[in-house]
Amino acid sequence: MPMRFVLDRLFRRERLDHSMEEELRFHMAERAADLQRSGVPIAEAERRAQLEFGGIENYKEQCRETRSFHGIHSFFADLRFGFRMLWRSPGFSILAILCLTLGIGANAAVFSWIEGILFRPYPAVAHQERLFALTGTARGDPDDTDLSWPDFLDLQRSCTLVDSFIVTKITGTTLSIGDRAEVTTGSIVSANYFDAIGVRPILGRGFEPGEDSGRSAHPLTVISYQLWQGRFKGDPQIIGKTQRLNGVLHTIVGVAPKGFYGTFVGWAMQFWVPASMEEIFEAGGYKLEDRGARWIEAYARLKPGVTREQAQQEIAAVARRLEKDYPDTNRGRSIKLWPLWQTPFNNAKTLLSTLEIMLAVVVFVLLIACANVGNLLLVRSFARRHEMTVRLAIGARRGRLVRQLVTEGLILAAFGAAGGLLVAHWWRHALVLLLPARGGVAMHLAGEIDWRVLALSAGVCLIATLLLGLVPALQTRDLDVAGALKAESAGVVGSGRRAWIRSGLVVMQVSLSFVLIVGAGLLLQSLQRIRNSSPGFSTHEVLDTTVNLVAAGYDPQRAQNFQDELLDRVKALPGVESAAFARMTPLSYGSFSSTPIAVDGYQSPPDEQPIVQYNEVGPDYFVTMGIPLVSGREFSRADDEKSVLVAIVNETMAAKYWGGRNPIGERVQVKGRWMQVVGVAKNSKYQSVRETPKPFFYVPLRQNFARGPGLNIRTRLSPEAMTAALTREVHAIDRNLALFEVITLQEQVDRSTSPQLVAVTLVGVLSGLALLLAAIGLYGVMSYAVSQSTRELGLRMALGATPSHLLRLVMSRGLALTAAGIVGGTAAALASTRLLGYLLYNVSPRDPMSFGSAFVVIMVASLAACFLPAWRATRTDPLQALRD
Amino acid sequence: MTNSSDILPGTLDLLILKAASLGSLHGFGVMLRIQQISRGAFEVEQGALYPALYRLEEKGMLTSEWGVSENNRRAKYYRLTRKGEKRLREQTDTWNRLASAMATVLDARPEEV
Numbered sequence: 001m002p003m004r005f006v007l008d009r010l011f012r013r014e015r016l017d018h019s020m021e022e023e024l025r026f027h028m029a030e031r032a033a034d035l036q037r038s039g040v041p042i043a044e045a046e047r048r049a050q051l052e053f054g055g056i057e058n059y060k061e062q063c064r065e066t067r068s069f070h071g072i073h074s075f076f077a078d079l080r081f082g083f084r085m086l087w088r089s090p091g092f093s094i095l096a097i098l099c100l101t102l103g104i105g106a107n108a109a110v111f112s113w114i115e116g117i118l119f120r121p122y123p124a125v126a127h128q129e130r131l132f133a134l135t136g137t138a139r140g141d142p143d144d145t146d147l148s149w150p151d152f153l154d155l156q157r158s159c160t161l162v163d164s165f166i167v168t169k170i171t172g173t174t175l176s177i178g179d180r181a182e183v184t185t186g187s188i189v190s191a192n193y194f195d196a197i198g199v200r201p202i203l204g205r206g207f208e209p210g211e212d213s214g215r216s217a218h219p220l221t222v223i224s225y226q227l228w229q230g231r232f233k234g235d236p237q238i239i240g241k242t243q244r245l246n247g248v249l250h251t252i253v254g255v256a257p258k259g260f261y262g263t264f265v266g267w268a269m270q271f272w273v274p275a276s277m278e279e280i281f282e283a284g285g286y287k288l289e290d291r292g293a294r295w296i297e298a299y300a301r302l303k304p305g306v307t308r309e310q311a312q313q314e315i316a317a318v319a320r321r322l323e324k325d326y327p328d329t330n331r332g333r334s335i336k337l338w339p340l341w342q343t344p345f346n347n348a349k350t351l352l353s354t355l356e357i358m359l360a361v362v363v364f365v366l367l368i369a370c371a372n373v374g375n376l377l378l379v380r381s382f383a384r385r386h387e388m389t390v391r392l393a394i395g396a397r398r399g400r401l402v403r404q405l406v407t408e409g410l411i412l413a414a415f416g417a418a419g420g421l422l423v424a425h426w427w428r429h430a431l432v433l434l435l436p437a438r439g440g441v442a443m444h445l446a447g448e449i450d451w452r453v454l455a456l457s458a459g460v461c462l463i464a465t466l467l468l469g470l471v472p473a474l475q476t477r478d479l480d481v482a483g484a485l486k487a488e489s490a491g492v493v494g495s496g497r498r499a500w501i502r503s504g505l506v507v508m509q510v511s512l513s514f515v516l517i518v519g520a521g522l523l524l525q526s527l528q529r530i531r532n533s534s535p536g537f538s539t540h541e542v543l544d545t546t547v548n549l550v551a552a553g554y555d556p557q558r559a560q561n562f563q564d565e566l567l568d569r570v571k572a573l574p575g576v577e578s579a580a581f582a583r584m585t586p587l588s589y590g591s592f593s594s595t596p597i598a599v600d601g602y603q604s605p606p607d608e609q610p611i612v613q614y615n616e617v618g619p620d621y622f623v624t625m626g627i628p629l630v631s632g633r634e635f636s637r638a639d640d641e642k643s644v645l646v647a648i649v650n651e652t653m654a655a656k657y658w659g660g661r662n663p664i665g666e667r668v669q670v671k672g673r674w675m676q677v678v679g680v681a682k683n684s685k686y687q688s689v690r691e692t693p694k695p696f697f698y699v700p701l702r703q704n705f706a707r708g709p710g711l712n713i714r715t716r717l718s719p720e721a722m723t724a725a726l727t728r729e730v731h732a733i734d735r736n737l738a739l740f741e742v743i744t745l746q747e748q749v750d751r752s753t754s755p756q757l758v759a760v761t762l763v764g765v766l767s768g769l770a771l772l773l774a775a776i777g778l779y780g781v782m783s784y785a786v787s788q789s790t791r792e793l794g795l796r797m798a799l800g801a802t803p804s805h806l807l808r809l810v811m812s813r814g815l816a817l818t819a820a821g822i823v824g825g826t827a828a829a830l831a832s833t834r835l836l837g838y839l840l841y842n843v844s845p846r847d848p849m850s851f852g853s854a855f856v857v858i859m860v861a862s863l864a865a866c867f868l869p870a871w872r873a874t875r876t877d878p879l880q881a882l883r884d
Numbered sequence: 885m886t887n888s889s890d891i892l893p894g895t896l897d898l899l900i901l902k903a904a905s906l907g908s909l910h911g912f913g914v915m916l917r918i919q920q921i922s923r924g925a926f927e928v929e930q931g932a933l934y935p936a937l938y939r940l941e942e943k944g945m946l947t948s949e950w951g952v953s954e955n956n957r958r959a960k961y962y963r964l965t966r967k968g969e970k971r972l973r974e975q976t977d978t979w980n981r982l983a984s985a986m987a988t989v990l991d992a993r994p995e996e997v
Binding site: 022023024026027029053 | 912955
């Protein structure tokens with residue numbers, strides 16, 4: 001077909017239509033002339049010709065359909081017509097688009113979060129689909145462990161299915177540049193890090209092979225773009241300059257590209273140092289040659305085409321060999337690969353279940369939004385009944401009509417999708433806002449709107465269109481030409497197919513909202529219980545802060561003197577009851593020291609190694625923290641370097657290793673040194689509020705020195721009041737030291753339970769929206785029913801029904817819908833709330849409280865939604881109604 | 885319309901092609917020509933004619949141009965294309981085979997079986 005012809009057909013449809021008409025008219029004229037020749041009078045001939053031929057429009061429609069471009073043509077025509085229809089009722093269109101924007105936007109936002117946090121969490125990192133996280137496992141220990149550096153080197157040497165293994169270990173420092181000191185997060189990485197993830201520094205270089213070996217041999221650092229711009233003012237001569245990190249001068253060798261935040265979900269890394277500098281940044285000494293020191297977090301980038309199972313088998317085989325070669329450190333241990341979205345050592349794990357739940361929640365919201373728009377379409381399609389019937393009468397096929405209506409649905413959904421993507425774009429950083437700030441540390445937790453998210457959103461948009469298209473499809477089936485003017489009977493009590501569909505939609509909305517509100521209630525209760533559950537130490541009246549002596553370049557002796565002096569000064573402050581240092585604050589992100597132990601008379605299972613975590617704490621730690629001692633004594637200043645080594649164990653450890661005997665006076669071997677047990681402490685929570693009781697012990701800080709301990713203070717003063725006093729005391733000793741934020745231990749608990757908070761907030765907000773949409777739906781149905789049954793209401797009134805009677809009539813109809821919705825919702829909720837799983841804490845998924853509150857909330861909302869229509873029903877003027 | 889003037893399903897296109905092969909015609913002319921050459925046996929329903937003409941034109945069997953009719957009105961004339969001629973030949977053969985086969989079948993007598 002010549003191109004001109006094609007264009008002609010596409011764009012000159014009007015002209016073609018015109019020629020078609022001319023052709024058909026010519027036919028009729030010829031026929032009339034024919035008839036005339038056979039003796040029929042001219043007027044009669046023309047009339048008969050026209051009658052024989054029938055409707056010209058009819059043929060035109062059929063002729064058009066034979067054309068290949070008909071599909072496109074009619075689609076454009078439908079589109080144009082659809083726009084015109086929507087333009088003509090802006091109220092309807094805006095409401096419908098808002099509903100869909102909400103529904104699709106919520107979906108797009110959650111998709112983008114899942115993409116940006118779980119599936120493609122690391123901007124600028126190449127081939128994330130082949131990146132897998134790596135952790136150690138220990139027989140008999142359900143928790144994952146970190147890996148040791150020698151194990152990592154063996155993996156790197158032995159695995160053929162893996163492109164590269166990379167090490168990253170989150171660390172921090174206080175960065176003092178000019179007069180500003182700031183806590184900054186960074187990573188200790190293997191030398192191949194930047195090459196392996198395909199990130200090229202924009203200035204300078206990454207690390208070179210060999211720079212990750214040799215004890216503190218390569219004080220080099222690559223800084224982030226953000227740090228370069230912010231703290232170094234974009235200095236173009238930055239390469240080769242030095243910066244003090246944890247007391248050691250590091251040479252800046254590179255600047256990472258903009259938009260690269262490292263490889264730790266949640267936090268934006270500001271600097272990277274090679275693993276050779278481990279000792280400067282990690283507590284617990286030099287670990288690069290210690291196979292028993294497990295401290296690294298690692299990723300494996302598989303070769304193209306290798307599955308996780310294949311790589312896992314190879315890695316497990318290497319681990320078995322290591323187990324045989326190094327039984328002292330590797331007995332009972334293996335190594336496990338995780339998909340990125342299940343990475344156990346960063347925020348991917350904590351957000352996974354929240355995002356899973358969100359996925360279900362937003363589908364609910366979408367369904368509710370679609371039901372609302374569906375209801376709006378139904379009302380409107382009633383108004384357009386006449387138009388449809390006329391189109392049918394002049395020869396349009398039913399399929400054409402449905403296509404027209406689906407096109408209108410598509411326009412609405414497309415607008416909703418566009419709006420939804422905007423919403424998702426605006427909200428991509430919202431999760432960061434929900435997580436508590438941690439002393440100004442830069443966070444990165446952004447949604448990612450890439451082609452996969454766009455494709456999924458487009459899919460949602462199409463599903464919405466189909467759902468919306470169902471309504472008009474059902475609608476045109478009911479159309480019949482003859483009955484065009486037959487009014488539908490729609491009473492308050494509801495009858496007829498349309499009323500049935502509308503009611504069904506509302507019942508579904510109420511059910512879905514009910515499920516969401518039950519879910520929100522369960523999560524809220526979990527949050528309350530988790531925050532009010534006793535972690536085993538006092539959460540109020542105990543403050544926690546840190547002075548980073550390592551970053552300030554203190555050597556151990558000077559650090560010790562500083563600690564002693566600060567402690568004396570703090571204890572002398574008015575309002576301070578007691579104070580104590582400890583290396584780790586419970587429930588904080590850092591990791592406790594852990595050690596293989598030996599206990600006299602305890603025989604461990606053959607292939608298991610007893611490994612226990614411990615904390616290094618100062619005198620008065622237990623009284624300050626409010627952890628009760630079951631027996632024995634707490635550490636005192638006398639437990640120092642010169643005296644006998646001592647330890648305090650918790651109840652679980654006492655029970656497990658001494659089997660009911662009193663452990664006081666017994667010995668425990670820690671890192672090769674024997675310590676005497678002097679006390680038994682009650683169990684408390686160490687790393688997570690959710691953890692089950694586990695063996696744990698304490699050793700005196702004095703006998704196990706660590707430079708950067710946290711300071712715990714028991715006082716009734718507020719953190720703000722304490723900050724000023726503490727800063728004064730710290731500066732009195734050393735003007736150059738900076739105090740990290742002062743927080744209550746309750747704040748610490750709250751921060752550690754932030755995933756619960758995120759879940760509650762998101763589910764709460766979305767179920768609120770869902771409830772609002774459902775209430776609007778119910779209101780719409782009831783208003784419409786009332787407006788359609790003015791006659792019936794007027795008649796009832798004329799026959800003596802009182803306004804209160806009518807009020808009850810309408811309300812009871814509305815509440816019947818609600819009741820049906822609640823019944824459905826209860827069944828659905830009973831079946832589905834178990835999915836909340838991990839996010840529930842000490843709350844049964846069938847908790848009557850939550851179901852009860854959801855019932856009350858829904859009832860109140862539906863009473864409010866039904867009241868206005870019911871009140872309007874009582875205002876019916878019977879005379880007016882009957883006259884109409 | 886009586887049953888006898890009904891066109892067998894599927895044969896309308898063939899009839900139109902044959903009619904057009906005898907000289908270019910406008911739509912009304914096609915109708916008349918079919919009536920004429922079938923000696924009144926076939927009467928094309930007007931409703932079916934134009935969609936069929938458009939369909940054949942779309943498929944490239946017919947081509948059309950505007951001209952002036954015998955009584956001086958603008959009319960659209962349809963002419964057979966090369967493709968249409970080929971198709972007409974094929975269809976004619978097919979039809980003849982089918983018709984003779986049908987005739988043989990219908991002529992069959994018991995003793996021949």
